[in-house]
Amino acid sequence: MSTYVLVHGAWHTGAELEPVAAPIRAAGHIVHLPTIRGNRPGDVKTTGLAEAIQSICDYFTEHDITDAVLMGHSYGGMVITGVADRIPARIRRLIYWNAFVPNDGECLNDMVPPHYVALFDAVSAERGDGSVVLPFPIWREVFINDADLATATRSYELLNPHPNKTFTDAIKLGTNPAEMTIAKSYINCTEDTALPHSLPWHPRLSSKLGLFRLVQVPGSHELCFSDPVRLAQAIMDAGRD
Amino acid sequence: MSTYVLVHGAWHTGAELEPVAAPIRAAGHIVHLPTIRGNRPGDVKTTGLAEAIQSICDYFTEHDITDAVLMGHSYGGMVITGVADRIPARIRRLIYWNAFVPNDGECLNDMVPPHYVALFDAVSAERGDGSVVLPFPIWREVFINDADLATATRSYELLNPHPNKTFTDAIKLGTNPAEMTIAKSYINCTEDTALPHSLPWHPRLSSKLGLFRLVQVPGSHELCFSDPVRLAQAIMDAGRD
């Protein structure tokens, strides 16, 4: 029996991962689904990356979590990397699910194509409260390309505006991921085009982990909506010793 | 219910796609299987790319097709790109199935390895009527690598000599695919080595589409013969809104 802490990506909250947690709990594990500061109802959208990371560290201490398998999805990779740097003794293994892997001094936008950075900045400037949202055609075609239109629409309606500052803040790390002694896994959904395959998640970002276990499954960036049971199995394959 | 127009690749006719059309029709859609000028019984093998494109535009007007999901396989990608440029108002979505994606001024041979161009030119020179054929060992090993020998042999016997001029003619486009506002999908068969994986279909050619939906399935370049039902499902996943 393991303790899983699953950290969502940008625009999501922990609640969207409940259908993923269910099969993991049914297999006998404990699963936590915290929501990162900046994505909770009522949070200000000027939240930065350091506050986001601190909120998950606080979750660990508040719930006295130890020996955790800590997973981050997409932007959540920035967050779990910071958490692992700050409280390594509480973590048994890190899992990056199509997630960003930063070294000290990098921000999320350093790892995405320029046209995304331009889009985020334009949308954020227009909204004026520090938040960014995804246009639906991008969501439908390259984030959740494996689902039908009804699932794409229903899931889009669950998203919340995301604090753009968490994309532009450089992370401060004492130890880069490749030098961390915590065990590491990378889950790669093979049809994930949220990053274009010419500038891919794997092996471009995964290789920054040093020694890591690869788990691949068919699916898009939003497998949590399109096939949560398949994702749950991949998480357990990635999270076991 | 959608209207699908499936455009075959080089050496094929529409008839070879009947086993692919059957499950799509069974799901309630209309499916058209035109044969491109140059590949019909009796066609001269000096046909060029512009005539090939025009023959599919003519098919649309003759059958009064509108709101179509238009798919092209391999060389068919050259043809559907030209059709979309000429009659965009009749097309709802383009699907490229391991297909060439040209920009204005490019020919098919610009996107294949030099050893194929040399082979096509040598075979065409020997035949003398403007046509090119594929040697069986290439067909068996890199076009239909996922089938048994009986399927490889049976399908090879269905092929017709292909007009080499359609490989060397540059396409004339008013709008390149990335700038077309029509929705676009790319189906990538993951074992398709008709183009070597060092010079692959995806993401090398697919990325010329701009925003597009990726669908991947196991299979070779000739999944229409080795598993037409799986291909039909991929087409419907690629073709839905």
Added chain:
Amino acid sequence: MSTYVLVHGAWHTGAELEPVAAPIRAAGHIVHLPTIRGNRPGDVKTTGLAEAIQSICDYFTEHDITDAVLMGHSYGGMVITGVADRIPARIRRLIYWNAFVPNDGECLNDMVPPHYVALFDAVSAERGDGSVVLPFPIWREVFINDADLATATRSYELLNPHPNKTFTDAIKLGTNPAEMTIAKSYINCTEDTALPHSLPWHPRLSSKLGLFRLVQVPGSHELCFSDPVRLAQAIMDAGRD
């Protein structure tokens, strides 16, 4: 009915391939599982590549094997390439399963990342008898990433120290693989990270074969332990005419 000769990789013997041979035999084929000199109980660990190759050539003559489908796994690719160069008339088709493909004058270490070469040299220097072993964390995370811990541990205990000289000896070939007229196939396990995906088996090494048939299956470098039945089917798909 075909005759298969399956040649194991470094640290293995033929015995570990028995669960792979069983379904191939059940399908009506003959399967040989020789062990390469240097990996047999009692073999000196100063064995070089030429002796390793010769031991499989000897196996062919001792058992009077002709018209063989000859497969090599990993390091076994070095060996079968040498065998095919020396006794081509006895071989119907070569299968490389996530295997090294050398040209004349290359050694195995020319095709692996520098950190592996450094590791092999350090381990070999420490052991002093010419042999090299794999640390368990590397085995578990990047060789057999698709299995549970029990399978990883059980299989690790079957491994034997491998002669490092077979990694550093340059192969002598009269004909490079791309110019060999024997039919060739490459089986690529899509989660095989024994070589990192930034420096992959396929297409980096497979493309050295010239014309070859690609077969891909999900799995790690050690699919012989994690799913021998799936591997057996891939071998038969790769080995048929």
